[in-house]
Amino acid sequence: MITFRGIKVYSTLVKNALSKSGLPDLDYALNPYIGCGHGCIYCYARLYTRNDLVSANWGKIVVVKSNIVNVLLREVKRLKPGIVGVGTITDAYQPVEAVYKLTRKSIEVLINNEFNVSIQTKNPLVTRDIDLFTKKPGKIDIGFTITTLNNELSAYLEPNAPPPKARIYALKRIAEHGIRTWIFYGPIIPGLNDDEYTISNIVEVAKEVESTLYYDPLHIKSFMNKQDHPLYKYIKSKTREWWQKTRRIILDYCEKYRLICKSGFAGDSY
Numbered sequence: 001m002i003t004f005r006g007i008k009v010y011s012t013l014v015k016n017a018l019s020k021s022g023l024p025d026l027d028y029a030l031n032p033y034i035g036c037g038h039g040c041i042y043c044y045a046r047l048y049t050r051n052d053l054v055s056a057n058w059g060k061i062v063v064v065k066s067n068i069v070n071v072l073l074r075e076v077k078r079l080k081p082g083i084v085g086v087g088t089i090t091d092a093y094q095p096v097e098a099v100y101k102l103t104r105k106s107i108e109v110l111i112n113n114e115f116n117v118s119i120q121t122k123n124p125l126v127t128r129d130i131d132l133f134t135k136k137p138g139k140i141d142i143g144f145t146i147t148t149l150n151n152e153l154s155a156y157l158e159p160n161a162p163p164p165k166a167r168i169y170a171l172k173r174i175a176e177h178g179i180r181t182w183i184f185y186g187p188i189i190p191g192l193n194d195d196e197y198t199i200s201n202i203v204e205v206a207k208e209v210e211s212t213l214y215y216d217p218l219h220i221k222s223f224m225n226k227q228d229h230p231l232y233k234y235i236k237s238k239t240r241e242w243w244q245k246t247r248r249i250i251l252d253y254c255e256k257y258r259l260i261c262k263s264g265f266a267g268d269s270y
């Protein structure tokens, strides 16, 4: 075990690199790390992480899948190529990636073997790999999660993730290189990041780089439904009426800016 920027980092060996994905538009998922040092207070991934210690200490412990690239090299020879979601229950560009480079090496293997890659991150470290992405730009899309443009709110919700401005700067750099980008605006939490100022600014950023915008309300999970959880006081305001009103504002701005906007996990009927 080592400690890296206050996070305990362990290593493990894995038998599989790719898993079947249950997410829309993805065939496979690849997560080079177990857990995530960004430590977002709303993170749902802790519920899908098969490591009790990591889940219970979310944001404080990360396990590195040290042999994942070698395992992946074998798997790509026998699996049918498809779209791989990189970082579905972790942020594949979280701080430890700067040291281990497992995400970079995995993406290199995937795109060299006819797989497509879809990355979702909050970390500008992804720009380190622009040289790799531009070798096969048609095989890559990159999404940034932007929940707010307010640094203080971001630091509260996503304590160890880079601030929103750094994400937006990275998004623009990537788009300038001809790589398809998107923004994930979520979770949208009543009373925190659902105001018109936030919505209009996020839509404007998306329009500037012609990113598709995905929007998604907070999904209430059991770990939030406890009095000592920082989101507890907000979840009671998450009603159908609230979401219909908020969604309407988002869609009106999307229409105004002629931007492609899609519902995230919730579906439009919620």
Ligand code: SF4
Pocket: 036, 037, 038, 039, 040, 042, 043, 044, 045, 089, 090, 091, 122, 158, 161
């Ligand atoms: S960056 Fe993503 S995976 Fe990491 S803690 Fe935040 S929501 Fe979870």
